Amino acid sequence: MNARFLPYVLIAPVTFFLCVFFLYPFVLVANQAFTADGGYTMENFREVVSDWKFPISLQNTLLLAAAVVPVQLALALLMATMVNRMQKGRDLILYVWTIPLGISDLAAGIIWLAIFEQSGFLNSMLDAVGVIDKPANLLTYQNPWIVFLAIALAEIWRATAIMLVILVAGIGLIPKEYYEAAEVFGASKWKQFLRITLPLLRPSLQTALVLRVILAFEIFAVVAALGGTLFPVLMSETYAYQFDLLNSGAAAAMALIILGISIAATLVILRALRVPKGATI
Amino acid sequence: MAEIQIKNVAKKFGEYQALHDINLTISDREFMVLLGASGCGKTTLLRIICGLETATTGEVWIGGRRVDHLPPKDRGIAMVFQNYAVFPHLTVFENIGFGLRMQKLPNDEVTRRVERVAELMHIEMLLKRYSGELSGGQRQRVAVARALAMEPDVILMDEPLSNLDALLRMEMRAELKGVLAESNTTAVYVTHDQVEAMSMADRISVMHKGKIVQAASPIEVYRNPAAEFVAGFIGNPPMNFLPATATGNGQWRVAGQTFDGPDTEKTLKFAIRPEDMAPADTGLVAIAKVIEPLGAHLLVTCDVDGGMFRAVLDSDTTVKAGDRLTLAPQPDRVRWFDPETTLAVA
Numbered sequence: 001m002n003a004r005f006l007p008y009v010l011i012a013p014v015t016f017f018l019c020v021f022f023l024y025p026f027v028l029v030a031n032q033a034f035t036a037d038g039g040y041t042m043e044n045f046r047e048v049v050s051d052w053k054f055p056i057s058l059q060n061t062l063l064l065a066a067a068v069v070p071v072q073l074a075l076a077l078l079m080a081t082m083v084n085r086m087q088k089g090r091d092l093i094l095y096v097w098t099i100p101l102g103i104s105d106l107a108a109g110i111i112w113l114a115i116f117e118q119s120g121f122l123n124s125m126l127d128a129v130g131v132i133d134k135p136a137n138l139l140t141y142q143n144p145w146i147v148f149l150a151i152a153l154a155e156i157w158r159a160t161a162i163m164l165v166i167l168v169a170g171i172g173l174i175p176k177e178y179y180e181a182a183e184v185f186g187a188s189k190w191k192q193f194l195r196i197t198l199p200l201l202r203p204s205l206q207t208a209l210v211l212r213v214i215l216a217f218e219i220f221a222v223v224a225a226l227g228g229t230l231f232p233v234l235m236s237e238t239y240a241y242q243f244d245l246l247n248s249g250a251a252a253a254m255a256l257i258i259l260g261i262s263i264a265a266t267l268v269i270l271r272a273l274r275v276p277k278g279a280t281i
Numbered sequence: 282m283a284e285i286q287i288k289n290v291a292k293k294f295g296e297y298q299a300l301h302d303i304n305l306t307i308s309d310r311e312f313m314v315l316l317g318a319s320g321c322g323k324t325t326l327l328r329i330i331c332g333l334e335t336a337t338t339g340e341v342w343i344g345g346r347r348v349d350h351l352p353p354k355d356r357g358i359a360m361v362f363q364n365y366a367v368f369p370h371l372t373v374f375e376n377i378g379f380g381l382r383m384q385k386l387p388n389d390e391v392t393r394r395v396e397r398v399a400e401l402m403h404i405e406m407l408l409k410r411y412s413g414e415l416s417g418g419q420r421q422r423v424a425v426a427r428a429l430a431m432e433p434d435v436i437l438m439d440e441p442l443s444n445l446d447a448l449l450r451m452e453m454r455a456e457l458k459g460v461l462a463e464s465n466t467t468a469v470y471v472t473h474d475q476v477e478a479m480s481m482a483d484r485i486s487v488m489h490k491g492k493i494v495q496a497a498s499p500i501e502v503y504r505n506p507a508a509e510f511v512a513g514f515i516g517n518p519p520m521n522f523l524p525a526t527a528t529g530n531g532q533w534r535v536a537g538q539t540f541d542g543p544d545t546e547k548t549l550k551f552a553i554r555p556e557d558m559a560p561a562d563t564g565l566v567a568i569a570k571v572i573e574p575l576g577a578h579l580l581v582t583c584d585v586d587g588g589m590f591r592a593v594l595d596s597d598t599t600v601k602a603g604d605r606l607t608l609a610p611q612p613d614r615v616r617w618f619d620p621e622t623t624l625a626v627a
Contacts, residue, residue: 180333181366185380185431186354195379199370278413279370 025039033252044253048152048241064148064223064233065216068155072212073205075156076163081193084171094168098161105158113139116146116226139226147227153177154222159215163208170204171197189236202273203280209269214262234258283344283357283434283467284309285330292325292491299325300491305340307484312461312468316478317488318514323471324439326488330469331360331437344434353385359428361438365420367412373399373423374408374475381430394626398426401460418449425457428433436461438470442477454480463534475515479503487511505616509550509623512616518555518580518591523565525551528623533617536565540610540615543626550618555580556593557614564609567592569600 123135220235242251285307315323328334332353495507506512512520531544567583
């Protein structure tokens, strides 16, 4: 076959697949979001945005992302740097650290629910050592910060490894000579991290952050397990519109709003971590 | 003053002994070349001086100060790496100024020094570029400029020219030698290229299997190799060797000819450089095998006493393959080696 066309032929199946099962439904959803009573309108958007739960769910989603993603980034960087220095057992440690990735997010939420609920491990432990008199119900509307903390903890536990895997691969690509040069020219280990690792890791940081931030805006199952309706987020509202209120127009509008936020965040990340032309490894 | 003293330095990587008991003194402002084939330990020795590697035993002194326990930055050194290690995410200016920034020098001092060395290395027009926009030769210049900007006592170079093409290498060789001579620093330069070593060094340390075989001026290393390895390694084509038998009273029989040599009972090898011979009426009988006209002279590979032998003759010599030549070695250029110790015998 003509070598000029071969690449296009090879990517055709996956392109076709994505068009049929992703692009087409997306167009349908977008169409649905802008349609009400048989005509094109912004009515669905007006409806969801003016709902009293919208500002709270938006705020919760953004707060969660703002609290969880930086902690995950710092942890993933720390873990990636440590694992990169290891001579032996590196793969074993990586496997162990990525175990949470193999668990579904709902299962992860239930695991942490088993810790935080009234008869859970945390209460039993505190009770056993005598810190508290009787098991307390932590995950209630009186303790919004505990709910928030529990969800954040579960998310950090569950999804740090996805960033870790990307950053480990990225750090491995940085030639050792740069660190030697930095050391000879007087950079401490910390300075080497700031001046060599971080800037040279920008492409991996972009990927890891974009992926993680998008997933953070889509948080659902962990919140459903730990917070239920106490802690509305954008995704749980979308679910409620679709399946509880049977208002698929509004659900579609919510989905588009989440998409818009994700795109905006992606653009900000790409812009902030862009690598100037000629400055790649 | 930055004299480097290496005292009894040895290095083991696991079971592998990379360096054996190295002792070497490099004088202040000397250009010392560590020369040897790959795996001889020259880069390991350089990295020990630098501080990127720790010696298993022994001491390193720079400028009268013991430094082997100090990190690289406290040794008064700068280094040029083989692959340049020019930071890709920094501009040429920030690369050259990297060490100065780490020392927290004021901005105007950084600018002054960077501009001075950039001018010295002829890269002042590249200061705003990134390394990805530079050619190999330009990157090389940035790496040297970065080292010079530190105004170090000692500059260490690990095969800095090995990644350049032949023409550029020759140009940079001369330029580097000039720049370093002016900078008044002590230089330690690692290379496997004997031409580079000969042309740049004040002194060459020839290394072999983790030992320094000979440390002497280029001409001394060339004329009076201390060991067979040096004789074979330095010079292109290398020295010729022939077996010799003692006939008593310092007389030696070599390929049917008699030569004056050391008065000893041992068996020795006779050695002569290819260019230290000329056709004459009496001498070693050689059958020419391959003739290579090299312009300035003629390289003749021939057969002497059943062994391979090379002679560099005047380009006017008329000789063709199969011819019988009589080659007379210059008596004062003949050297003798002990095959048992491989060392030179006077």
